[in-house]
Amino acid sequence: xxxxxxxxxxxxxxxLQAALHSHDVSALTRKDFDVTNHDRARAVLxxxxxxxxxxxxxxxxxxxxxxxxDIAYAVNALAVLNLxxxxxxxxxxxxxxxxxxxxxxxAQQPYTERSEPFPLSVYGNSKLAGEFLVRTTARKYILxxxxxxYGAAGSHGKGGNFVQTMLAKAGRGESIRVVNDQLxxxxxxGDLAKQIARLLPTTQLGLFxxxxxxxxxxxxxxxxxxxxxxxxxxxxxxxxxxxxxxxxRPKYSxxxxxxxxxxxxxxxxxxxDALAAYLK
Numbered sequence: 050x051x052x053x054x055x056x057x058x059x060x061x062x063x064x065l066q067a068a069l070h071s072h073d074v075s076a077l078t079r080k081d082f083d084v085t086n087h088d089r090a091r092a093v094l095x096x097x098x099x100x101x102x103x104x105x106x107x108x109x110x111x112x113x114x115x116x117x118x119d120i121a122y123a124v125n126a127l128a129v130l131n132l133x134x135x136x137x138x139x140x141x142x143x144x145x146x147x148x149x150x151x152x153x154x155x156a157q158q159p160y161t162e163r164s165e166p167f168p169l170s171v172y173g174n175s176k177l178a179g180e181f182l183v184r185t186t187a188r189k190y191i192l193x194x195x196x197x198x199y200g201a202a203g204s205h206g207k208g209g210n211f212v213q214t215m216l217a218k219a220g221r222g223e224s225i226r227v228v229n230d231q232l233x234x235x236x237x238x239g240d241l242a243k244q245i246a247r248l249l250p251t252t253q254l255g256l257f258x259x260x261x262x263x264x265x266x267x268x269x270x271x272x273x274x275x276x277x278x279x280x281x282x283x284x285x286x287x288x289x290x291x292x293x294x295x296x297x298r299p300k301y302s303x304x305x306x307x308x309x310x311x312x313x314x315x316x317x318x319x320x321x322d323a324l325a326a327y328l329k
Contacts, residue, residue: 060200154299200238
């Protein structure tokens with residue numbers, strides 16, 4: 050399978066390179082492929098002529114999106130439309146990564162692929178706009194929603210992932226306060242990459258939720274990081290009301306891998322097991 054992997058140097062992109070090693074992967078970083086340069090992006094894809102365009106790029110600095118909505122929509126929606134058009138011309142499958150932030154967090158049980166989205170932030174709205182473009186315009190697509198990503202490569206756009214940030218703060222002896230009223234499923238990009246690699250060779254298309262199993266609050270996630278690392282940290286819970294941010298976060302962001310389970314394809318392990326593997 051010939052795959053154009055966009056955002057190949059990100060934390061998910063690097064794990065995808067490893068998971069897709071048996072395929073012909075063109076690993077494209079921003080130096081090779083700026084998604085907002087539509088003519089250049091299309092030209093690169095036309096030269097590669099992949100059967101799969103796997104897009105991991107996004108403007109995901111959630112709070113910055115509130116101030117820079119133009120950038121958020123340029124990367125998360127308009128660039129996606131350009132990729133869709135190129136993929137359609139190549140008769141390629143577009144694989145696009147989306148987010149739990151398309152939901153408002155008012156649910157009492159995990160969101161499935163059938164749940165109605167209602168984003169609360171510019172970031173969530175821009176990602177949902179990209180989703181709608183994929184679902185209405187792409188001839189062949191796999192749309193993946195995930196949550197709470199962390200991986201060995203870190204997150205270049207955010208200055209490190211949550212696990213790295215917690216370990217760094219503890220290493221400096223800082224007092225750490227983490228919100229205990231936002232429920233998530235932390236997802237290891239190594240597991241997500243393997244799950245995507247398992248799905249690609251099938252004929253299954255459409256919308257999929259892909260996260261590790263189970264759920265926890267951000268505080269419980271931080272506590273697990275220190276427990277599994279054997280670190281004594283000055284950690285205590287706080288609330289979203291105390292820890293104000295420009296963008297509103299969903300209080301409940303747990304996704305159910307319903308389609309994967311229905312198809313017998315779900316290989317996502319419990320978030321705590323995935324965290325332990327990552328920390329090793």
